[in-house]
Amino acid sequence: xxxxxxxxxxxxxxxxxxxxxxxxxxxxxxxxxxxxxxxxxxxxxxxxxxxxxxxxxxxxxxxxxxxxxxxxxxxxxxxxxxxxxxxxxxxxxxxxxxxxxxxxxxxxxxxxxxxxxxxxxxxxxxxxxxxxxxxxxxxxxxxxxxxxxxxxxxxxx
Numbered sequence: 001x002x003x004x005x006x007x008x009x010x011x012x013x014x015x016x017x018x019x020x021x022x023x024x025x026x027x028x029x030x031x032x033x034x035x036x037x038x039x040x041x042x043x044x045x046x047x048x049x050x051x052x053x054x055x056x057x058x059x060x061x062x063x064x065x066x067x068x069x070x071x072x073x074x075x076x077x078x079x080x081x082x083x084x085x086x087x088x089x090x091x092x093x094x095x096x097x098x099x100x101x102x103x104x105x106x107x108x109x110x111x112x113x114x115x116x117x118x119x120x121x122x123x124x125x126x127x128x129x130x131x132x133x134x135x136x137x138x139x140x141x142x143x144x145x146x147x148x149x150x151x152x153x154x155x156x157x
Contacts, residue, residue, distance in 0.1 A: 034138075041136040043094045043144060049133060065129065065148065072125035073150075080114045080154045090122055090148045096141040098134045102126045103145070111152065122150070 041054065048060035069090070088111055091103040105119045134141040 039135040039137045039142060039144060040139075043098070043135045044133050045130055046133075062148075065146075066150075068129050069122065069125045069148070069150065072128055073121065076117075076121050078115060078118070078154055080156055082110075082114065083156045084110065084114060084152055084154045086111055087149050087151050088118070088122075090126070090150060092126060092146045092148065093143060094132055094134060094146065095143045096134050098132045098141075100126055100129055100132060115152070115154075118152075 042058040042061050044051075044057055044061050045064045048057055048064060051057040051060055086108055088105060088107040090105055093101040093103050095101065102123045105122055107118070111118060135144040136142070
């Protein structure tokens with residue numbers, strides 16, 4: 001009787017995963033590691049939405065945003081005392097609803113001195129961008145941050 005109770009107790013104490021009759025061996029492992037430095041699909045404008053290739057869609061987005069901001073900048077007449085040939089960086093956040101938020105303009109002291117209105121012009125340009133579809137990560141819209149380089153070339157008057 002002692003041997004029987006000992007064996008019965010041993011069976012109850014032993015974990016079920018140690019037993020050879022495991023039913024769910026064919027279950028697919030879930031990928032729990034998420035790479036937060038990239039997205040599955042980049043944000044896109046309506047004109048880029050029909051492109052299937054991920055790289056081409058990303059290029060279309062970048063080219064379109066540069067083109068739209070460039071067109072807006074050309075609407076303003078900027079004058080400077082000295083010639084300028086520099087790059088400024090526009091930091092943007094595109095939230096999970098597709099709204100564009102102007103975060104910051106990184107520029108040199110020369111740009112800040114010669115073109116103090118550039119910050120507000122770019123801010124207006126960003127606000128005038130057409131509707132953007134947000135980036136997608138694992139089927140969920142996510143916020144992304146972009147840094148757009150803009151080349152400023154102006155000749156002195």
